[in-house]
Amino acid sequence: EVKLVESGGGLVQAGGSLRLSCAASGFTFDDYAMGWFRQAPGKEREPVAAISNRDGRTYYAESVSGRFTISSDNAKSMSYLQIGSLEPEDTAVYFCVADAGLWNLRIGIGTFWGQGTQVTVSS
Secondary structure (H helix, E strand, O other): OOEEEOOOOOEEEOOOOEEEEEEEEOOOHHEOOOOEEEEEOOOOOEEEEEOOOOOEEEEOOOOOOOOEEEEEEEEOEEEEEEEEOOHHEEEEEEEEEEEEOOOHEEEEEEEEOOOOOEEEOOO
C-alpha cells in the first residue's frame, strides 16, 4: 500500500518559516520524483516545487522561487519542503505528491497523493 504522510504544517506569522515533511512508503522511492502542491481557499491546486529522486533536478514555481527549498532523503524515503519568508498568500493546504516523472509534477500531474497539511500565515 502506498502512503504519503505529511507533517510540519501550522500557524506562523508572516516572515516566518516552516519545514514540511513527507514520509513515503509502498513504492520504490529512488525511482520517483517528489513534489509539493498547494491549494488555497477558492483557488486551484498548484505545484510549487518538485525534485527528481534519481538525479536531484528541481523545479520551483515562480511565486516561491528563492523562498522555498525542496529536498529528498532517499535513504529515509522522506521529502522535505523548507518554506521561508512566508506571506499570507502562502496560506494553503500543502500536499506531498509522487510521480514517475518530474515533468508531470511540473504540469500538475501526480500519481500518489498525501492527505495534506495546513499552513496558515498570519499578517
